[in-house]
Amino acid sequence: DGGITQSPKYLFRKEGQNVTLSCEQNLNHDAMYWYRQDPGQGLRLIYYSQIVNDFQKGDIAEGYSVSREKKESFPLTVTSAQKNPTAFYLCASSIVPGAGETQYFGPGTRLLVL
Amino acid sequence: GEDVEQSLFLSVREGDSSVINCTYTDSSSTYLYWYKQEPGAGLQLLTYIFSNMDMKQDQRLTVLLNKKDKHLSLRIADTQTGDSAIYFCAESIRGNNRLAFGKGNQVVVIP
Numbered sequence: 255d256g257g258i259t260q261s262p263k264y265l266f267r268k269e270g271q272n273v274t275l276s277c278e279q280n281l282n283h284d285a286m287y288w289y290r291q292d293p294g295q296g297l298r299l300i301y302y303s304q305i306v307n308d309f310q311k312g313d314i315a316e317g318y319s320v321s322r323e324k325k326e327s328f329p330l331t332v333t334s335a336q337k338n339p340t341a342f343y344l345c346a347s348s349i350v351p352g353a354g355e356t357q358y359f360g361p362g363t364r365l366l367v368l
Numbered sequence: 369g370e371d372v373e374q375s376l377f378l379s380v381r382e383g384d385s386s387v388i389n390c391t392y393t394d395s396s397s398t399y400l401y402w403y404k405q406e407p408g409a410g411l412q413l414l415t416y417i418f419s420n421m422d423m424k425q426d427q428r429l430t431v432l433l434n435k436k437d438k439h440l441s442l443r444i445a446d447t448q449t450g451d452s453a454i455y456f457c458a459e460s461i462r463g464n465n466r467l468a469f470g471k472g473n474q475v476v477v478i479p
Binding site: 258260285287289294295296297299302304312344346355356357358359360361362364 | 372376399401403408409410411412413416456460465466467469470471472
């Protein structure tokens, strides 16, 4: 059963704490993406990775970090430098990067600040 | 630059047709997409259209593309309660490895 999984479904962060959101795909896709969704604002790109061991900043990368050590995995760390982390985080992947390559999304992780 | 705009809210009676509109600014778009998001879930790809097409039909879904006005629409025929969701349009740009998303259009189907 192929797809993209994200965990956990809900995550609580204390002030000053770093937290890591997991994203795994078994679709053999090269490219992976992280988006942040706030109410009424659509999706904003945080980071994306076109290939293992390489990634690029998106539009709102400040306060976030990523790694891409394996093709299947693209974890996102929300650092203490991100002052407003409460949002719904969506991971996506596509076969290869580039225009015309459809992105497929995971179920999302909702991050809440205590 | 990339800028995708959508209206925010639409209510429709069950069985009627619903039309969701989207405008985009970048004329070098290659593909345009419609995604559906149900409450608390990720985005589900509904359909897409290549920029050299005017129309695409897929069961109850019809996508119309007006390249001159940079206007994209999604028509859902025989709208059902399961169609209640947020609908996002998105464009991909030639030479760019990203999608630009609109802010979404909330569709509420009234039984």
